Amino acid sequence: MLEIKNLHVQIEDKRILNGLNLTVNKGEIAAIMGPNGSGKSTLSYVLAGKEDYEVLDGEILLDGENLLEMEPDERAAVGVFLAFQYPLEIPGVASMTFLKATLNAQRKARGEEELSTPDFIKRVNAAAQQLEIPKDMLKRALNVGFSGGEKKRMEILQMALLQPSFCILDETDSGLDIDALRIVSEGVNALRSPDRAFLVITHYQRLLNHIVPDTVHVMHSGRIVKSGGKELALELEASGYAEYRTGEAA
Amino acid sequence: MPAVQETIDQVRSIDVDQYKYGFETEVEMEKAPKGLSEDVIRFISAKKGEPEWMLQWRLDAYKRWLTMKEPNWARVSYDKIDYNDIYYYAAPKKNPAPKSLDEVDPEIVRTYEKLGIPLREQEILAGVEPRNRVAVDAVFDSVSVATTFKEELKKAGVIFMPISEAIREYPELVKQYLGSVVPVTDNYFATLNSAVFTDGSFVYVPPGVRCPMELSTYFRINEKNTGQFERTLIIADKGSYVSYLEGCTAPKRDENQLHAAVVELVALDDAEIKYSTVQNWYPGDAQGKGGIYNFVTKRGDCRGKNSVITWTQVETGSAITWKYPSCILRGDNSRGEFYSIAVSNGMQQVDSGTKMIHLGKNTTSRIISKGIAAGKSDNTYRGLVSAHRKATGARNFTNCDSLLIGNECGAHTVPYIESKNASAVFEHEATTSKISEDQMFYCQQRGLSEEEATALIVNGFVKDVLQQLPMEFAVEAQKLISISLEGSVG
Numbered sequence A: 001m002l003e004i005k006n007l008h009v010q011i012e013d014k015r016i017l018n019g020l021n022l023t024v025n026k027g028e029i030a031a032i033m034g035p036n037g038s039g040k041s042t043l044s045y046v047l048a049g050k051e052d053y054e055v056l057d058g059e060i061l062l063d064g065e066n067l068l069e070m071e072p073d074e075r076a077a078v079g080v081f082l083a084f085q086y087p088l089e090i091p092g093v094a095s096m097t098f099l100k101a102t103l104n105a106q107r108k109a110r111g112e113e114e115l116s117t118p119d120f121i122k123r124v125n126a127a128a129q130q131l132e133i134p135k136d137m138l139k140r141a142l143n144v145g146f147s148g149g150e151k152k153r154m155e156i157l158q159m160a161l162l163q164p165s166f167c168i169l170d171e172t173d174s175g176l177d178i179d180a181l182r183i184v185s186e187g188v189n190a191l192r193s194p195d196r197a198f199l200v201i202t203h204y205q206r207l208l209n210h211i212v213p214d215t216v217h218v219m220h221s222g223r224i225v226k227s228g229g230k231e232l233a234l235e236l237e238a239s240g241y242a243e244y245r246t247g248e249a250a
Numbered sequence B: 001m002p003a004v005q006e007t008i009d010q011v012r013s014i015d016v017d018q019y020k021y022g023f024e025t026e027v028e029m030e031k032a033p034k035g036l037s038e039d040v041i042r043f044i045s046a047k048k049g050e051p052e053w054m055l056q057w058r059l060d061a062y063k064r065w066l067t068m069k070e071p072n073w074a075r076v077s078y079d080k081i082d083y084n085d086i087y088y089y090a091a092p093k094k095n096p097a098p099k100s101l102d103e104v105d106p107e108i109v110r111t112y113e114k115l116g117i118p119l120r121e122q123e124i125l126a127g128v129e130p131r132n133r134v135a136v137d138a139v140f141d142s143v144s145v146a147t148t149f150k151e152e153l154k155k156a157g158v159i160f161m162p163i164s165e166a167i168r169e170y171p172e173l174v175k176q177y178l179g180s181v182v183p184v185t186d187n188y189f190a191t192l193n194s195a196v197f198t199d200g201s202f203v204y205v206p207p208g209v210r211c212p213m214e215l216s217t218y219f220r221i222n223e224k225n226t227g228q229f230e231r232t233l234i235i236a237d238k239g240s241y242v243s244y245l246e247g248c249t250a251p252k253r254d255e256n257q258l259h260a261a262v263v264e265l266v267a268l269d270d271a272e273i274k275y276s277t278v279q280n281w282y283p284g285d286a287q288g289k290g291g292i293y294n295f296v297t298k299r300g301d302c303r304g305k306n307s308v309i310t311w312t313q314v315e316t317g318s319a320i321t322w323k324y325p326s327c328i329l330r331g332d333n334s335r336g337e338f339y340s341i342a343v344s345n346g347m348q349q350v351d352s353g354t355k356m357i358h359l360g361k362n363t364t365s366r367i368i369s370k371g372i373a374a375g376k377s378d379n380t381y382r383g384l385v386s387a388h389r390k391a392t393g394a395r396n397f398t399n400c401d402s403l404l405i406g407n408e409c410g411a412h413t414v415p416y417i418e419s420k421n422a423s424a425v426f427e428h429e430a431t432t433s434k435i436s437e438d439q440m441f442y443c444q445q446r447g448l449s450e451e452e453a454t455a456l457i458v459n460g461f462v463k464d465v466l467q468q469l470p471m472e473f474a475v476e477a478q479k480l481i482s483i484s485l486e487g488s489v490g
Ligand SMILES: Nc1ncnc2c1ncn2[C@@H]1O[C@H](COP(=O)(O)OP(=O)(O)OP(=O)(O)O)[C@@H](O)[C@H]1O
Pocket: A011, A012, A014, A016, A034, A035, A036, A037, A038, A039, A040, A041, A042, A043, A085
C-alpha cells in the first residue's frame, strides 16, 4: 500500500530524513518508535504534504500513486489521514461544521454526492458516542479550549468519519488518561480492516498493548534502523535506544 | 516553492476575474457639463424640477464647500481628486423620468436583471410570499429608473420613492428632515453631496405602521468619469418599523470614480429602523488601478424615546472606503447598534467604523466589527463612543476583531472613548488574529482546499454579524465574502 524509498528531507538546511525506506501493506498496522528528534513527526508531515519540507531525493507511493506530486488536500482525498501530535485550534468554526465541511470536500474531490444533513448527523453521533465525546463538545469551536486528551479524541473522531485508507497516528497516546487510552484504542481497532493500513508513532508499549501492531520499526537519525514483529517493541521497552546510538557512532 | 508561486499567480489574476458586476451598459446618456459650478448645480436642480428653496439650499452648500478643505485624517492615501474632472449628473437620455417600467429603456431593465435585481413586480411576485417581498428603488447613475411596489406600500401609508420625486410631492416632509441629521456643514464630502446630490431614496413610515415589506435601493454607477451623489432620507414616525437594504455595484474601469453619499435616518418615539448595506463597488485591479472611492456620511438620529437604529454593513468593494454609520442617541432609553463586516483584498483601503453619541438617559449601544484583511490591503476600524453630561446610565459594548490573511496586509483599531458622565459604562474588546500556515495545513490535511478552508474560517469569524442581515441577504453576503477573498491565501 505505502512504499517509501530512499527518502531524503531537509528543512531550513537541516537534514532530517536520510534515506528512509519503509513499506506498509494493506491491512497492516505498523508501529514506529524512536528517540525524540529522530524524525518521526517529520515523516508524518512529509507524508501529509506539509509545505516547508524540502524533499531532496526518494519517492513515496500510495497504491502506486506518487504522493509527492499532490497537494495536501488531494492526498486527503485519496485517503491519507494524519492524527496530529499537536492538533490545531480553529476559532469560530464549530467542530460539527468543520467535520461536515471536510467530509463533503473529500466526497466532492472523489466525485461522490454530498452527504445529507440527517445522514451526516447520524454518523457523527454514532462515532462520537463510541469515543465518548459529549455532544456539547461538537458545538464548540474545533479544539479551542479543549484539553490535550479531548483534542486527541477529536482527531480519532475525524478519522472515524472520514474513513481514510492510510492513517498516521502521531503520538495519539500522549496526553490521554487511562480510560481515554482504552476508548481511543478501541476506536482505532474498530477501523482495522483489510483495506486500511496504519502507521502508529509512539514512545510507549502501553499503546501497543491496546493496538497490537503487525510490524515495529525503529527510527533513528532519519532512517529506519531495525524492523521486526510486535516483540521488538518489548525489547525496546527493556533496553532503550542505546544500541542504535553506538551503532551510529561506529 | 511551487505552491506559493501558484498562490501568488492566483492572487494576481483574481481581482480582474472575480468581480462579476464589472460589465457596462450601452445607453445614451445626457450629462451635465463636466466640472462643478453654480451653473452645474442649477442644471441638476432644473433637471429634477426642483422648487426654488431646494436650489437655494444646494447653492448655499456649494458656497460653503468652496471654503472647506478635504480631510486627511483617515488612514488612506490616494491621488488628489480633481473635482472639475468629474461629471456630476448623468441620466439615460431616453425618458429620464419614466412613469412605469414599460417606459424604462429595456437595456437598463436587462442590466438589473443581470445584477439579479428584478424590477418587474410580476417576476418578484411569482412564488414569493408577501412578507418575503422586497420593494426596490433602482438608481442608475444620477437618476432613479424604477421603484417597485409603490402602490402597495402606499396602501399601508408608507412613502417609498426617489428623493427627487419626494422633493416635489412631499416638500414639507423633506424640508423638515433633510439636513436635520447630517447638517449641510457637516464635513467636506457631506457638504459636496448637499450641493450636487442627484438621487437616492425617500422613506416615510407613518405612526404605528410596520412596513409590510423590506425596502431596498440598488445603486449602479455606469457612466464613465461620473460621480454618484446619493442622498437617502428615512423617517420612522412614532411606533413604526422599517427594514431597508442598499446594494451597490459598478463597472470595471481604470479611472477611479467617486461615490459621496449622505444617508440620514430619523427614528421618533418607539420607532425602529434597520438599515443594511451590502457594498460591492468595483474594488480596482490587483495593482490598485481603478475602483470606487466610497466616501460616505451615514448617520441615524434616535430622536424619540425608546427608539432603535441598527446599522448592518457588509463592505467588500471599493478601492477606498471611508464611512462611519453613526447613531445619535438623543431620546431617553434609545438604542443604537452597529454590525460590520469589512473585507479588503488586493490594494483596497478601508477606514470604517461608527460613532455612538449618547445624549439621552439610559441609552445603550452595541458595536460588533469584524475586519478581514488580505492581499496588500489596509483595514482600519475607527470608532467613537461618547457620553454627554446628561447621559446618565449610558452603556456601550464594543467588540472589534480583525483577521489577517497573509503577511502583506494590515489591520488597525482606533477606538476613541469620551465620557462626561460618571455613570456611563463602556466596555471594549478587541482581538487580532491570523490564519496561520499550520492551521491552513491542518484544514488541508482534512481535505479542504485553501479557498474552502479560508471561507470556513472567515465564515466562522463573521457569523455574529451575518445573523443580523435579513435571511436572503445573509446568504448573498456570505457568497460575496468568499468571492472577495478567493485566492487571497499565500
Ligand atoms: N522547522 C524546523 N527547523 C529546524 N529544525 C526542525 C524543524 N522542524 C523540525 N526540526 C528538527 O527536526 C528533528 C526531527 O523532528 P521531529 O519532530 O520529526 O522529531 P520526532 O521524532 O517526532 O520527535 P518527538 O519524539 O520528540 O516527537 C528535530 O531535531 C527537530 O528539532
